[in-house]
Amino acid sequence: MKSSRGLRLGTTLFSFTNEFHARQYSTEQLILKVAELGLGPGLEIVGFQSFRDYPEISDKFAEDLKELLSSCKLEPSCLAINADINIGKDRTLTVDELVVYHEAQIRAAAKLGFPVARCQFAAGPEVIRRLVPLAERLNVKLGLEIHAPEAVDSPLVLSYREMYVKVNSPYLGFIPDFGASAKALPPSFLAHFRKEGVPEKIVCVAEEVWATAEGNFGARLSEYHRRARQTGAAEADIHKLNMLFAMLSKQKPSAWIEIMPQVVHVHGKFYEFDKDGNEAAISYAELLPVFRDGGYKGFISSEWEGTAFTDDNGFEAVQAHHALCRRILARA
Amino acid sequence: MMVSRVISDSGLKICESGAAIDIRLPWYRSLPLSTVEIGEVRIDGQLVSPLAMTFEVNNKRYALDQLADKCDEWWYVLDSGLIHIINLKLERGSQHEVSVTVGIRPPYIPGFYRLTECTKQLNAE
Structure with a gap:
């Protein structure tokens, strides 16, 4: 795909939550299916979804997974890690506890060969800042997911951007989620x-x-x-x-340009397609060129969130999404 | 969309201590028990007392009010949990309306609490 420049397609296994939760496909079977349907080459995985003992990852498990991906010609793109600050009932985790909680997951990402760990707002800038030395040592970039209802210039995101300027590490980045750039509700x-x-x-x-x-x-x-x-x-x-207001917000597609050099991965959030095969609520025709022409080089994971309210088939959804992305990127 | 799977098909079991309902976690990823609440359970419309129930995951059983303290006990997303109803006698093959409400607090979304209610007609097996 010549005109996609450095932008490459991929999938997160989260898109197949319906099939996985229904015990129709194991993690390994999902990976094989992604390869069979040509929905890579990037593969993103949610640690707490796909791996039973996560964040503990045995040597053998890591080797087996890497071998599976390699035999399928899939590339690990991003491990989605979680900032479970409210794990206890009556109190939130302290900064120290959250750092430890994240460190185990970043080690898991490194061990499994993921170049990026998806981080969440609940971590807070101080926790992410303290993870930088480990991230640098293990060669895992920390990508803060900018999810609706936040935007590149909202106070919460600015608090991370200010920290990023101070720390100035190439291991600190962002993961735009296209649900923050919707044009309508699905x-x-x-x-x-x-x-x-x-x-x-x-x-x-x-x-x-x-x-x-x-x-x-x-x-x-x-x-x-x-x-x-x-x-x-x-x-x-x-x-x-x-939840409509929390899951989707309407930042202009071009607003992402402001942080483009710091984008380390992208969540291609989508819900459904209109009769012409376009995403009904999120303008991929506007968004993809912003990233491609803005110089983003990396993966975009097809992330189908219809799992939140339908039992529809995730494979068909991601196939339609890949077709749409290919069509847009093939335009001159 | 996991609501219909909260109670497993064929999920009403007769066991030594009474009966058990096989349930699934209504979320896409594993959660620690501290973020899970077993709410109302009804058999044929009759509310079951929380004190008459225990909840089992990973081959360990807990009183329902113990779950909140179990930050280190993980319910893997593909595993069933078993709600044990002590001393409930059901006749094998008899049909019952089973209702279960499960509450979850995904720990990375402060303030978010989700209640899921599921009702099924099941045969005691």
């Missing part, structure tokens, strides 16, 4: 809530406020609550739709 997601019995009037309010309200997550959510309450709908129903 119709199938809205249909799901209608099916669950959420009144049409507040589904419409959520859709309109999502599209029109400005400001940060809190401001947009408050505006939705204010307008939804005017309809007289039940509080429980109103709150069911909060």
Whole structure:
């Protein structure tokens, strides 16, 4: 794919959560299927999903996995690690505890051959800063996932960017998640809530406020609550739709340019396709050129999140996503 | 979409201590028991007392109010957990309506709590 330049496709096994959770495919079988369907070459894995003893990884397990990937001509792209700050009921983990919690997972990433570890906001900049020496020693880049409802210039992300400037390590980077750059709410997601019995009037309010309200997550959510309450709908129903505002936000695709040199991996979040094969809620036609032409060299993982509300087939979804990405990247 | 799998098909078992319901974790990844709550359990509409139940994962059984302290006991996402109902006598082959509510607090999303309710008609096996 000449015109994709350094941008390469891949998949996260998270996209096949339905098949995996239903015990239809083991981790190994999913990897073989990804190879068979040509959904690589990048392969991302969620540690706490795919590996039973994670973050403990035995030598044999690591060797077997590396051999499997190599025989399938797949490349480990990113290990999604978790910042489980609320693991205890009554208190959050301290910075020291979180550092230890992350270190084990970064060692797992290195042992399995992943060049990038996906980090989460819940870690906080201080924890990530303290992980840099280990990341440098093990040659694993720390990629903070910029997920909705945050944006490249939101205060939370700026707190990391300020730390990144001070530390100045090539091992500190970002993972844009395209759910933060949606142009609309996915119709199938809205249909799901209608099916669950959420009144049409507040589904419409959520859709309109999502599209029109400005400001940060809190401001947009408050505006939705204010307008939804005017309809007289039940509080429980109103709150069911909060997740729409948390899972998708509408940063302009071009805004990612600001952090492009620090992008170490990409989450190609998607939900569904329209009749022309375009993503219905996220403009890949705008997003992919921003990354390709912005000089990003690395993998984009196809990350299907329909698993959150449908039992649809993940393989078909990722195949359609790869076809869309190829089509866009093939354009001059 | 794991709601329909919270209670496993063929998930009502007769065992020595009474009966057990085979359940799955309604989340995409493994979680420590400290972030899992077994909520209301009903058999044929009858609420089962929490004190009459224990929860088993990794071949270890816990009282329901012990789960919150089990930060180091992981429920692997592909494993079944067993809700044991002590002294519940069911006739083999009899059909029952089983309802289970499971609450989870994914520990990397502060403030997020999700309740999942599942009801199935099952034969006691």
